[in-house]
Amino acid sequence: MAEEQVIVGLEVHCQLDTKSKLFCGCSTDYRNDAPNTHVCPVCLGLPGAMPVLNKRSIEYAMRVAKALNCSVLPESEFSRKNYFYPDLDKAYQITQYDKPLAEGGYLEIEGDEGGEKRIRITRIHVEEDPGRLVHMGTAERGKYSLVDYNRSGIPLIEIVSEPDMRSPKEARKFLNKLRATLEYLSVFDSEKEGSLRVDANISIKGSERVEVKNISSYKGVEKALLFEITRQKSLLRRGQKVDRETRHYLEARGVTQSSRSKEQEHDYRYFPEPDLRPLHVQSWVDGIVLPELPDARRERFIAQYACSLNHARTLTGELRLANFFEKVVAADPKGLIPLADTWIADTLIGELNYRNMSVDAVDAAGFSELLTLLKQCIITDKSGIEMLRINLDHLMKGEPIEKWDDLIEKHGFKKIIHTITLSSEYAIKNPVHDAIIEVINEHPTAVEDFRKGKKGAFNFLIGQLMKKTRGCADPAELNRLLTEELTKKEA
Numbered sequence: 001m002a003e004e005q006v007i008v009g010l011e012v013h014c015q016l017d018t019k020s021k022l023f024c025g026c027s028t029d030y031r032n033d034a035p036n037t038h039v040c041p042v043c044l045g046l047p048g049a050m051p052v053l054n055k056r057s058i059e060y061a062m063r064v065a066k067a068l069n070c071s072v073l074p075e076s077e078f079s080r081k082n083y084f085y086p087d088l089d090k091a092y093q094i095t096q097y098d099k100p101l102a103e104g105g106y107l108e109i110e111g112d113e114g115g116e117k118r119i120r121i122t123r124i125h126v127e128e129d130p131g132r133l134v135h136m137g138t139a140e141r142g143k144y145s146l147v148d149y150n151r152s153g154i155p156l157i158e159i160v161s162e163p164d165m166r167s168p169k170e171a172r173k174f175l176n177k178l179r180a181t182l183e184y185l186s187v188f189d190s191e192k193e194g195s196l197r198v199d200a201n202i203s204i205k206g207s208e209r210v211e212v213k214n215i216s217s218y219k220g221v222e223k224a225l226l227f228e229i230t231r232q233k234s235l236l237r238r239g240q241k242v243d244r245e246t247r248h249y250l251e252a253r254g255v256t257q258s259s260r261s262k263e264q265e266h267d268y269r270y271f272p273e274p275d276l277r278p279l280h281v282q283s284w285v286d287g288i289v290l291p292e293l294p295d296a297r298r299e300r301f302i303a304q305y306a307c308s309l310n311h312a313r314t315l316t317g318e319l320r321l322a323n324f325f326e327k328v329v330a331a332d333p334k335g336l337i338p339l340a341d342t343w344i345a346d347t348l349i350g351e352l353n354y355r356n357m358s359v360d361a362v363d364a365a366g367f368s369e370l371l372t373l374l375k376q377c378i379i380t381d382k383s384g385i386e387m388l389r390i391n392l393d394h395l396m397k398g399e400p401i402e403k404w405d406d407l408i409e410k411h412g413f414k415k416i417i418h419t420i421t422l423s424s425e426y427a428i429k430n431p432v433h434d435a436i437i438e439v440i441n442e443h444p445t446a447v448e449d450f451r452k453g454k455k456g457a458f459n460f461l462i463g464q465l466m467k468k469t470r471g472c473a474d475p476a477e478l479n480r481l482l483t484e485e486l487t488k489k490e491a
């Protein structure tokens with residue numbers, strides 16, 4: 001049976017990181033405050049209150065439109081979308097409908113088949129966020145719900161993609177790239193809870209399309225799509241059909257569930273918002289100059305710092321990380337660049353993810369010092385990782401971090417390599433010896449070949465050893481010790 005083709009399109013809602021709301025002066029900085037404290041007659045939808053458009057939010061939306069290669073329309077318009085729900089105080093949402101701000105762009109991602117792939121953008125429109133319901137009890141069987149209008153009126157952009165993604169992985173890459181782009185534009189903060197929400201359309205080619213609503217985390221998108229694909233494929237394999245329907249993603253259980261209310265085609269009775277004029281922004285948008293975006297920064301990292309493509313992708317895939325990298329190497333560009341890309345893109349990210357920490361927690365100057373110790377061959381890679389882990393654990397627990405020198409003393413981390421006059425007895429306890437044993441264990445075939453008398457195998461092992469000791473050890477000594485170790489094993 002031919003592999004069924006998966007078709008995914010996304011609708012992404014992002015909160016624009018403005019200081020005040022879309023149509024009133026209330027602060028958007030509501031997350032740590034008591035419910036219903038960031039409200040006024042406008043965002044509470046009281047009768048007679050008039051919306052006044054926040055200019056900054058339109059500028060932010062236009063930056064996004066330009067960065068996503070969209071055309072900003074000469075005239076766009078706000079509309080009222082009418083429906084009843086307790087989090088929507090006015091019983092209509094001010095959004096854009098048939099005249100959105102921008103249309104027809106694209107975002108490039110690394111496709112599943114390798115190389116860059118364009119995901120087309122259908123449209124971008126601006127709208128207000130509704131309030132928020134807090135269910136007391138479980139989401140499905142809440143005893144009662146509370147409503148908080150602090151979020152009501154926060155500016156959102158909705159970015160609608162064409163169904164160009166072919167796997168959950170591509171959807172994740174699209175979202176990551178989109179997040180990075182928005183952060184580079186300084187219009188969005190991904191670390192704010194609930195700042196991004198996604199609806200996903202997903203189908204197997206030739207079958208009906210299912211909409212999965214309200215996925216509220218980056219990881220959730222890939223998981224929800226994986227679940228949906230498995231569900232849809234298994235229906236089709238059993239000869240059943242996929243219903244066209246709306247489903248909700250239940251994050252805690254990792255499943256999607258059919259919306260309980262029979263989803264009818266809504267009649268939202270859209271009509272132009274009479275209290276706001278149409279937008280004419282052409283000359284304004286022409287004057288917007290974009291900052292360096294992720295793709296350009298990636299290419300610069302490759303050219304300027306000789307990063308590998310993969311490292312450059314990782315490092316520039318998040319604004320905070322890219323900034324951190326540049327801060328770290330600024331201390332000593334020549335010396336630190338060769339170490340910094342691997343140490344940040346692989347080691348540090350791995351350790352941060354493991355602890356669910358952001359790179360913001362790490363001090364760039366302190367990290368430079370650690371790399372300097374490595375560069376000067378004062379500590380081994382292994383000790384460096386151990387020391388990093390100790391301080392990250394401190395940070396995670398909110399404890400003060402320790403000085404690298406103190407850590408070296410306290411834990412007896414090996415001060416190494418080049419200072420040691422190598423004698424076999426002493427070498428037993430020293431890191432060069434550790435490195436030799438590691439190389440031997442990692443390359444059994446080369447060791448075999450050496451024992452069969454192949455000279456090339458010895459050179460290969462020496463090469464590996466030089467890499468591991470980062471050129472800190474004397475090559476002649478390495479030669480002698482490796483020979484000694486190899487012939488000892490043989491005996």
Ligand SMILES: [Zn+2]
Nearest residue numbers: 024026040043
């Ligand atoms: Zn307000």
